Amino acid sequence: MIALFDEKLLTIKRFEPKTILVNEGSIPNEMFFIIKGCIRAWYNADGQDITLQFFFEGDPATSLESFLKNTPSTINIETLEECEVGILKKADFSDLLKTDPKIRELFYETAIDKLFIYSNRLLSLLKDKPFLRYQQLLAENPGIFQRIPQHYIASYLGVTPVSLSRIRNRK
Amino acid sequence: MIALFDEKLLTIKRFEPKTILVNEGSIPNEMFFIIKGCIRAWYNADGQDITLQFFFEGDPATSLESFLKNTPSTINIETLEECEVGILKKADFSDLLKTDPKIRELFYETAIDKLFIYSNRLLSLLKDKPFLRYQQLLAENPGIFQRIPQHYIASYLGVTPVSLSRIRNRK
DNA sequence: ATCCGTTCTTAACAATTGTTATCGTTGCAC
């Protein structure tokens, strides 16, 4: 996706691990495309840290809702590893959305794809038990436990870190 | 939303309760707007019936995915009560999407709204316990237990019917 | 009226998960 944007509009930057890119309560004015590294979106539920999504190389990382509605973000976005990202300014992106039908088309397609991803994840949370969700995650992304602290994966799967540790040591 | 479509494109029809409108495996060629009654979308997971969504008066009921991608539906859609619905043919809707920018705009907005609804439901499944989800559903839709069989609501909440019955009888 | 299917409740038990706490390891800062 990043390849579609004019290089003049993109700023390449490096971030240390655990750098907050989008802060809960603030309105983000940038969009991040991951070139190298990984990023996590999480929700603060009264101190309880809930991982909503992991982003990897090639993924765009944003709080879509606040980006679209211009409202304060309800989620936080932070780097997990040292990251190299392409940064696109919100104003530039908005211009493109208005003027470039291809970008607009692509953007809506991306949103609709995300809709299906969410709906599948919802279904999995409704029908599958944690153990099966763990196995499926491992099948989709075998290296994830080598890249991401386990307790972040736990909340992503909807279980406690203790429970995930138990699940992993099941035969 | 139904008000936006030319009346000439809409067929009004009545259906008995428990009428299947969209069948898993088939490609739907109609879109249903509920005038009166309620409808349920469900997924068949190896015989296990998982309710994904309830539709009420004013809601459009479709398998969005198969409608958009022209692929066989992975879900079933059926009436729960006697229903009066406005039916829009897929071909007519596709034409409108191409020719009418307003409809297109509205359609994408609807899709994005749905994205946020899904993302909130996802978050709730990750962070809240069944009892809290039950309370929240009741707060949003106090009459739902008077309209919809409880075991359908159970799978919508991600618990078994037995568990929901217990939850409801808690103080 | 009788039969049958649907729905919900309840009970008993098994399985899983949550909670809290402890401990060992690792890596980083000083």
Next chain:
DNA sequence: GTGCAACGATAACAATTGTTAAGAACGGAT
């Protein structure tokens, strides 16, 4: 090096949920 924070494994116990089965209430069909 020492100290400290982050991370994960494990244990013990509580709480919740799942599973299976039985029974009551209701409505529709015959």
